[in-house]
Ligand code: ADP
């Protein structure tokens with residue numbers, strides 16, 4: 082392959098040197114596809130037969146993009162070639178010749194652009210698609226429909242494709258690119274009278290001649306053409322009415338129209354999970370339609386998705402994927418934001434730092450959160466579906482956007498000691514169930530509900546009839562900690578030492594250590610295990626176990642500790658707090674044993690403490706517990 086490339090390059094250089102016309106048309110115009118393109122073509126050609134009509138959508142969408150770009154050039158007073166040529170798409174079928182031609186009067190491409198755009202993979206979405214395909218090795222039939230592979234999808238149906246194009250730049254020459262979609266392509270000069278824009282002539286494969294049938298193609302185009310902002314000529318007949326769905330009154334738009342618009346703009350074959358249509362006249366003129374795709378685009382191993390909400394100014398596309406139109410955590414949305422208040426000639430640099438854009442972003446974000454709140458209220462089932470697929474983004478929003486975190490907190494869903502496994506609840510519901518003497522909202526972090534249900538910390542809360550919310554996603558601790566409060570109540574993690582619980586009422590008096598015995602015990606433990614714990618106490622927080630370990634006030638949590646360890650970061654030393662249960666018989670035994678047999682008492686205390694640490698997920702070295710058990714047993718049995 083390398084050799085062939087060298088020969089092609091060499092020939093090109095040679096041809097340029099001698100400037101020979103005949104020689105250059107035979108030799109100099111042969112180019113190899115970039116390796117990635119060949120891999121992609123191989124997949125495209127062999128894998129997808131059911132979805133192959135998507136190539137029509139891709140080419141119409143490229144034509145529309147090219148026209149949008151030209152319109153913006155004209156509106157910003159650039160000098161374009163053939164300024165009077167109408168902005169339209171022309172589609173022609175030729176059943177006899179087995180061809181389909183899709184042409185536009187758009188921005189066109191220069192020779193260099195053709196090489197870059199139609200010879201390499203410039204589009205990062207396509208790159209990701211390719212990586213995904215390579216990893217999954219088949220079984221990914223839907224992917225091409227969901228992600229669209231752009232221009233190259235034409236080779237699903239084509240034997241040969243000819244692209245004739247002339248750039249908008251007045252001094253550019255027209256070029257013709259031809260390829261069979263296998264190894265490479267040829268380039269040659271196109272006739273001097275080639276009009277501005279791009280014409281793609283598709284020679285159909287024998288099993289794809291359907292795409293040369295007028296009725297079949299009309300049917301496909303009708304699915305999307307309503308949303309192309311330019312007239313479409315189909316075999317000489319005007320096809321679509323031009324409409325920008327987001328500029329309409331939402332009462333006048335049918336659900337099917339939103340759905341079809343979504344499919345067109347998101348290059349998707351599925352329906353959106355939910356959508357929002359929002360218009361405002363003040364303080365900023367805004368029209369927006371936003372969609373949540375059916376599936377989380379980051380859930381399939383594609384990595385971080387790119388923002389996909391286009392920015393328009395009164396129906397003129399300014400940027401199809403502006404980076405910072407909406408906050409990062411909303412990157413899963415697709416759709417359109419249109420504001421008449423934006424200057425048309427706004428440049429990419431200006432988009433980076435524009436106060437109007439920031440305000441637009443704030444308004445849309447707020448409205449979208451409101452939309453989700455509404456969804457949760459009106460269609461709880463649908464909201465749960467959203468939550469199960471997109472919770473990570475909402476959580477990311479809480480951590481990253483200070484101004485929206487409180488409204489986002491209301492969107493959180495979780496299981497709790499009051500819910501059945503698998504059933505979710507919200508903080509609003511939690512608060513409505515709070516006991517009269519309950520001040521705070523209680524939460525607990527861990528790997529799973531099953532693990533949390535065995536947590537030593539639950540005892541004290543359950544004895545008081547208080548609900549505890551379970552958070553089981555990695556990172557939940559950060560999320561809840563940035564939230565701090567919900568519905569005006571403080572959130573408290575119940576593994577903390579400083580839980581301020583009301584006294585237990587109506588409990589029968591239980592035998593236990595008296596104050597003096599308790600004091601003597603805790604002082605002895607503190608002395609024996611010098612510097613290990615921030616505090617040793619006896620506490621009513623435990624109702625059954627002999628002891629519990631609590632996260633010291635200044636300690637980092639076990640989750641964060643595990644995270645630091647996994648990242649290879651230095652882990653600061655922690656000093657948990659140990660609380661003994663004065664009513665537990667073993668603890669009472671320990672208090673007595675302390676003076677009778679200090680050696681045995683030390684082993685016993687160590688055992689109780691290590692078990693408490695283990696249950697709290699704070700035992701750094703489980704071997705300690707095993708060694709101690711053995712020593713304790715030996716001692717007991719040798720008596
Ligand atoms: P995408 O449209 O997502 O960028 P495509 O594979 O569909 O990816 O197209 C690749 C590039 O080729 C486009 O970004 C554009 O620069 C160029 N291109 C494709 N079709 C046209 C066209 N009809 N007119 C001008 N440029 C085009």
Ligand code: MG
Pocket residue numbers: 139142143231232
């Ligand atoms: Mg495209």
